[in-house]
Amino acid sequence: MTRGVCELITIGNELLIGKIVNTNAHWLAKRITSLGGKVKRIIVVGDYVDEIALSIQEALTRKNDFIITVGGLGPTFDDKTLEGIAKALKTECEIHDQALKMVDRRHRQYIEDGRIVEGGLTKYRLKVAKLPKGSEPINNSIGTSPGMMAEYDGTKIIALPGVPAEMKGIFEESIAPLCKKAAGNVMFFETALFVERIMESEIAPLVEKVMHDNPYVYIKSHPKGTEKVSQIELHFSTATEKKRGRDLISKALVQISELIRDKGGKIKPVRF
């Protein structure tokens, strides 16, 4: 069964010092999964060329369909993603004509809007048009820095900006269709139950039995209770051909509900 397997590399010291929560990785993971793709690993590294290059090289050895980086495409000295990607691909960055046109167009717009007081494509503004040799810019309808796409040994390397609106905009416009195509006719289905009056260690053998009987359904238990009251979320998911997914999950849901009730557990369904 073909799917688009993906690694996400989110770049930024602000993630490593706990200044912000990695909501970009969360959004992308959810969105790619909903398109039928599979996120296999998420990595956070700091704003260092060598760290970025190493993480890209490691991800390339794992032969995924996509490597998507987020962040580090801006005009400042610590926006080093493209330099890191170039280093991983053993090449260099250079001004890309099409990227330059995108940046120039945006820049003229800023002058018209009165947002820029000093004109000219300074080296900081030109920086965002410098891409690794052999790569292509991706249109950014919302902000200044274009995205980037490169291919290496069967893997598409995609660089998105870290500003959430720009990241989402480029993803929806240019990347989602690629993920959807790679996923083929695979869709992701999920649902969940909350279980009370029974502990996770008592549910464990039931989950094992139901997963054995329903090999395409993945069931994961998440303890959600307090020290005094057990509450377990049972999350059901499957990635399979359209139409089949709902039936597969329904069957597993019915079976585990009966087993849990037999053990004295109480069930509350969760809506998705």
Add this chain to the structure above:
Amino acid sequence: MTRGVCELITIGNELLIGKIVNTNAHWLAKRITSLGGKVKRIIVVGDYVDEIALSIQEALTRKNDFIITVGGLGPTFDDKTLEGIAKALKTECEIHDQALKMVDRRHRQYIEDGRIVEGGLTKYRLKVAKLPKGSEPINNSIGTSPGMMAEYDGTKIIALPGVPAEMKGIFEESIAPLCKKAAGNVMFFETALFVERIMESEIAPLVEKVMHDNPYVYIKSHPKGTEKVSQIELHFSTATEKKRGRDLISKALVQISELIRDKGGKIKPVRF
């Protein structure tokens, strides 16, 4: 300057399908940074022994002081962290006497509280007392599964549960003192400014100048505005000896404020 350098490996398919946001990684990154430590990389892998083992092995090659895993210590089949760590260390898991006593004590408590209807240390309950050979359990004052600590080639490998209250409880009780000790007299200081009426590409050369003049201060710009209005957050941080940090940051703050005002920018301080 000594610091405790750390990699975080958060484990769970729920993170890779975007079911939940990785707030555990965020909390740990912030807390370790506040203790003077440095988080160098954050990794998310799924509930697969091979994936976990590979991520541990890769992290070990980077010679950090700490590798902290989060999640996958529970009683269910897909709690595979300790098996993964054992595989990375080329050993196996076995019942650890002290861990078994911890689990047994907790289990008796559950029977007293009437939370368990069926008694006995089933294989699912015993599972959480099975640790990689040569490792030690860490007391969990809140939940059932003990944490784990192992040493390999100068790196402390620490496994924490994924339930946030348990993760935080074990970290504060047993791991924070180790991080603090590794950090020595290094402390982390941060502050921020919001800048308006000036674009990031115009601020870039100013940041470069101020960082050149203040080599121990790291300044990062984060665009926070909309398509129509520029707003840039400038975040200042330094990790250095106590007392010195605040002075270093203040000096950089004053210098950049003057430069920004000269360019027509408007500054709003942010409180931390």
